Amino acid sequence: MAENPTSGEIGKTTIAPSVLSTIAKLTTLDVPGVSRMAETKQIASPENEGVKVEVKNDLIYLDLYIILSSDNNARLVAETIQERVNRAITEMVGMEVANINVHIVDVDIEA
Numbered sequence: 655m656a657e658n659p660t661s662g663e664i665g666k667t668t669i670a671p672s673v674l675s676t677i678a679k680l681t682t683l684d685v686p687g688v689s690r691m692a693e694t695k696q697i698a699s700p701e702n703e704g705v706k707v708e709v710k711n712d713l714i715y716l717d718l719y720i721i722l723s724s725d726n727n728a729r730l731v732a733e734t735i736q737e738r739v740n741r742a743i744t745e746m747v748g749m750e751v752a753n754i755n756v757h758i759v760d761v762d763i764e765a
Contacts, residue, residue, distance in 0.1 A: 669747050674714060675705040681742040682718055685734050687726035692719040692759035713752035714743060720758045733755040 682688055682704070691704025706717040718735060722728055738756045743751050
């Protein structure tokens, strides 16, 4: 009996960590209450500012470093970021997010 070539895997898709970082960064910046991403010495490249991505065993681990706008509830903003980034990555690349840590580094005080 011959195998059906369309029933098996055709190949492999690889997603670069920089793609995951871009998705996480743009999604985070779109959350109300986020002023901007924070600079951190832990992250080597400026295009990935504020985002640290690790992929282990096909699971994504994210650390997001943000600066909060004043007059916002930090916990609610962080929870919204976690929900939206998780959904964006899952829907866009089909990978599972294991952990999203949100680090609030500073608060922008409006004069």
